[in-house]
Amino acid sequence: MKKLLHLMKPYKWTAVCAVLFTLMNNICVLYLPGVFAKIINKGALMGDMPYVYKMGGLMLLVAVLSGVTYIASAVFASKVTSSFARDLRRAVFVKAQEYSMSDYQKFGSASLITRCTNDITIIQRSFMMILQMLLPAPIMAVVGLVLAFRTNATMGLVMAAIIGITGGIAFSIGSKAIPLFRQLQVKMDNLTRILREIISGVRVIRAFHREKYEEDRFGSSCKDYCDIAIETNKIFAVLLPTLTLLTNLGIICILLFGGVKVSEGMMQIGSIFALIEYLTIILFTVTMAILVFMEIPRAQSCGERLSEVLDLEPEIQDKKNALAQDSAQTPIRAQLEFRNVSFRYANAEEAVLNKISFISKAGETTAIIGGTGSGKSTIANLIPRFFDVDEGEILIDGVDIRNLSQKELRSRIGFIPQKTFLFRGTIASNIRYGKEDASDTEIIQAAKTAQAHTFISSMEKGYDSFVAQGGTNLSGGQKQRIAIARALVRKPEIYVFDDSFSALDYKTDALLRKALRQEIKNKEASLIIVAQRVSSILDADRIIVLDQGEIAGVGTHQELMKSCLAYKQIAVSQLSESQLKKEVV
Numbered sequence: 346m347k348k349l350l351h352l353m354k355p356y357k358w359t360a361v362c363a364v365l366f367t368l369m370n371n372i373c374v375l376y377l378p379g380v381f382a383k384i385i386n387k388g389a390l391m392g393d394m395p396y397v398y399k400m401g402g403l404m405l406l407v408a409v410l411s412g413v414t415y416i417a418s419a420v421f422a423s424k425v426t427s428s429f430a431r432d433l434r435r436a437v438f439v440k441a442q443e444y445s446m447s448d449y450q451k452f453g454s455a456s457l458i459t460r461c462t463n464d465i466t467i468i469q470r471s472f473m474m475i476l477q478m479l480l481p482a483p484i485m486a487v488v489g490l491v492l493a494f495r496t497n498a499t500m501g502l503v504m505a506a507i508i509g510i511t512g513g514i515a516f517s518i519g520s521k522a523i524p525l526f527r528q529l530q531v532k533m534d535n536l537t538r539i540l541r542e543i544i545s546g547v548r549v550i551r552a553f554h555r556e557k558y559e560e561d562r563f564g565s566s567c568k569d570y571c572d573i574a575i576e577t578n579k580i581f582a583v584l585l586p587t588l589t590l591l592t593n594l595g596i597i598c599i600l601l602f603g604g605v606k607v608s609e610g611m612m613q614i615g616s617i618f619a620l621i622e623y624l625t626i627i628l629f630t631v632t633m634a635i636l637v638f639m640e641i642p643r644a645q646s647c648g649e650r651l652s653e654v655l656d657l658e659p660e661i662q663d664k665k666n667a668l669a670q671d672s673a674q675t676p677i678r679a680q681l682e683f684r685n686v687s688f689r690y691a692n693a694e695e696a697v698l699n700k701i702s703f704i705s706k707a708g709e710t711t712a713i714i715g716g717t718g719s720g721k722s723t724i725a726n727l728i729p730r731f732f733d734v735d736e737g738e739i740l741i742d743g744v745d746i747r748n749l750s751q752k753e754l755r756s757r758i759g760f761i762p763q764k765t766f767l768f769r770g771t772i773a774s775n776i777r778y779g780k781e782d783a784s785d786t787e788i789i790q791a792a793k794t795a796q797a798h799t800f801i802s803s804m805e806k807g808y809d810s811f812v813a814q815g816g817t818n819l820s821g822g823q824k825q826r827i828a829i830a831r832a833l834v835r836k837p838e839i840y841v842f843d844d845s846f847s848a849l850d851y852k853t854d855a856l857l858r859k860a861l862r863q864e865i866k867n868k869e870a871s872l873i874i875v876a877q878r879v880s881s882i883l884d885a886d887r888i889i890v891l892d893q894g895e896i897a898g899v900g901t902h903q904e905l906m907k908s909c910l911a912y913k914q915i916a917v918s919q920l921s922e923s924q925l926k927k928e929v930v
């Protein structure tokens with residue numbers, strides 16, 4: 346919570362202004378009943394019209410002042426709360442950007458979205474209500490009561506009793522809503538998670554005709570949320586009429602006691618109106634303050650959820666003395682080495698990689714092949730430090746990657762993930778994502794190497810063609826080639842292709858590999874290819890065969906055909922006779 350409060354610091358004076366203007370507004374509001382009483386007692390009842398006009402003018406002036414101070418308080422309060430919410434959102438976003446993949450898994454993406462949107466909105470709204478309603482309430486109640494006592498001491502006591510009873514009843518009813526507010530947040534998380542899954546999986550849902558099932562699943566989650574929301578609203582449904590009833594009872598008490606006082610000549614009739622006004626204003630203020638008070642635990646639980654995000658120390662962090670030197674200064678270039686690397690996922694019982702060692706040098710292609718779940722993608726994900734190894738070392742250009750800053754490390758890598766992801770924008774903007782300042786020529790060159798230039802040029806708007814979120818308006822192969830161009834445009838030292846040719850036809854696959862071979866020779870880069878298809882890696886300098894997280898064989902295609910049974914089985918199942926002999930494009 347400390348970090349949250351710290352974010353409020355820059356706006357403390359704006360917050361003070363908001364409270365001061367609210368107080369001024371309240372003073373104006375409380376001043377009016379007294380003037381009103383005087384108009385009746387000294388003006389209307391005495392037939393003194395000039396006094397009525399004078400005090401009427403004063404009343405108008407105070408009413409205008411009240412309006413102006415209210416606007417000023419609302420503007421300041423909104424400035425503080427909106428700025429605070431903006432800063433908080435930014436802080437949560439920046440923090441989430443620092444997370445490792447395991448850190449993301451701890452929260453889940455749906456919960457992170459709810460925290461960054463809904464939770465912050467609740468805090469912002471509560472903060473606004475605290476500034477405008479809760480903080481000025483005690484002063485308002487005290488000043489109102491003093492004015493009531495000044496009007497008539499006995500009536501002041503009657504009013505204090507009414508306010509105490511009403512406040513107590515309102516609090517005891519309203520406090521029942523507090524635990525429900527907490528539950529609402531959890532239900533909202535659940536709802537967002539399901540909605541996100543349904544929207545992103547819409548094609549699968551339609552293909553398998555599971556609309557009804559998903560409708561029920563979403564409906565049931567909505568019902569859960571709705572049930573709690575109804576319970577909460579039931580409490581407020583009881584609370585609000587109860588308060589209206591208590592206010593009216595209070596007014597009747599004032600009329601009864603006040604009527605007696607007036608008939609005894611102890612009080613003037615105008616004062617009864619003033620007392621009724623004081624009571625209404627104070628009860629309204631106290632009621633609002635109690636409602637805000639009910640909201641605080643909800644905001645508090647949102648605050649705790651946000652603090653969890655802000656306080657989490659990212660699993661992967663740069664060392665204090667992390668190297669950030671330009672890769673051009675290192676003596677070795679484009680060399681990747683795995684040295685006895687073992688790794689286990691945080692929530693898994695067994696290691697997925699055991700004692701993996703290999704070296705891939707500049708200009709070389711190292712391919713990784715193996716059965717599903719053998720750990721190929723895990724190897725690819727360890728290179729840019731999406732996860733950290735448990736044992737052993739990964740070295741780039743002879744330096745342990747944990748000694749490099751993450752920025753430096755990732756600037757040396759061109760990563761093409763297994764699941765292609767494109768951003769909403771144009772083809773050019775997606776390729777430029779790899780290098781912000783890439784020129785048009787660089788973009789076209791990268792697209793040519795990635796075998797994407799031809800299909801991009803055939804599109805009506807070429808490189809300015811629209812790409813929908815996630816690249817859903819492009820084919821799998823087109824998306825993969827744009828993702829490859831995005832990595833190529835960086836001109837990194839090490840390319841990591843995590844099964845990134847799977848959606849390409851054989852001809853494009855072959856042309857792409859040929860262009861890539863040329864690319865790594867020219868740029869002195871090395872290529873790591875995770876593949877399912879043996880035909881994609883026949884010409885690799887080194888093929889690593891993985892079997893259940895362990896290296897079952899290393900060598901060229903021909904060497905492995907002789908020495909590695911696991912590889913031979915994969916190759917025989919995929920290649921024709923002539924290909925088996927060795928195919929070089």
Ligand SMILES: Nc1ncnc2c1ncn2[C@@H]1O[C@H](COP(=O)(O)OP(=O)(O)OP(=O)(O)O)[C@@H](O)[C@H]1O
Pocket residue numbers: 690691692693697715716717718719720721722723724
């Ligand atoms: N984030 C994760 N958390 C826990 N376990 C994981 C995670 N990602 C992968 N695994 C597990 O690690 C093992 C290796 O997964 P990996 O994705 O590296 O295999 P792969 O060889 O690339 O498979 P495929 O060819 O099917 O993509 C699998 O058993 C998988 O269930």
